[in-house]
Amino acid sequence: MRKDIATPQYTKSILDKHKFTFKKSLGQNFLIDRNILDKIVATAGVGSDTGVIEIGPGIGSLTEQIAKKARKVTAFEIDQRLIPILKDTLSDYPHVKIIHQDVLEADLQEVIAQEFSGFDDLMVVANLPYYVTTPIILKLLTERLPIRGIVVMIQKEVANRMAAEPGTKDYGSLSIAVQYYAVAKSEVKVPKTVFVPQPNVDSSVISLTLREQPPVHVEDEDFFFEVVRSSFAQRRKTLLNNLQNNLFTKEQKLLIQEALNDTEIDGKRRGETLSIEEFARLSNALLKLKLC
Structure with a gap:
């Protein structure tokens, strides 16, 4: 050798x-x-x-x-x-x-x-x-x-x-x-x-x-990752502002706020403070309201 x-x-x-x-x-x-x-x-x-x-x-x-x-x-x-x-x-x-x-x-x-x-x-x-x-x-x-x-x-x-x-x-x-x-x-x-x-x-x-299975259940994987990416688009901005500016329109601000209320997540928080479990809950709630 x-x-x-x-x-x-x-x-x-x-x-x-x-x-x-x-x-x-x-x-x-x-x-x-x-x-x-x-x-x-x-x-x-x-x-x-x-x-x-x-x-x-x-x-x-x-x-x-x-x-x-x-x-x-x-x-x-x-x-x-x-x-x-x-x-x-x-x-x-x-x-x-x-x-x-x-x-x-x-x-x-x-x-x-x-x-x-x-x-x-x-x-x-x-x-x-x-x-x-x-x-x-x-x-x-x-x-x-x-x-x-x-x-x-x-x-x-x-x-x-x-x-x-x-x-x-x-x-x-x-x-x-x-x-x-x-x-x-x-x-x-x-x-x-x-x-x-x-x-x-x-x-x-x-x-x-x-993992054999993801650690969280999401209704739509693509949408889940869109929510995640949008939440980190500008790290200094709040969760609400990032989602409003990057994923939804200003007219849909109430939809975002409703999803945040339903999941008991403060929209003034920044993306880096949310766990993967919280992102899963939020994306599922946003998707549900978006499809209504």
């Missing part, structure tokens, strides 16, 4: 060998710390029966550590230049498959059916590019894939927002969108010094354990 990819020296030798140059537009930052990689794999609970979907494997540093534990790994890589490099670096792992495709354009249900038929334990594990973190995670969650969960390295500020609780500065529509589908927990803080090249910000490993 060759030495681990995730060392500064070996990473540099791979990059030099293939004359690889980083593309800022793809958010390429490769991990060079084996300890962090081990923590990611351990957090994901990857075992001999686990199938893993990886996104953005780079030169394969995380892929390699996942492959040492997992039954099978299928990784999506958007950069054509990395495909031959991955073929080289991961040649010792025949149970790793690289798909040259943008994961945002992939039919993940179909990929899972083809690549992981008969698997009872499936995880998404990745070091995600910062610039597409949110779209990728929301795709993974909203498509209701047959996965146990998601463990990803992302920008620390975004991880804080995803795991935030009501009443905190990080709590917002992203917190609710993620926590509707999963239990979010920020697991490991990661300094920018363990990447090549170094990003401008620190990172965090976040775990998202998928």
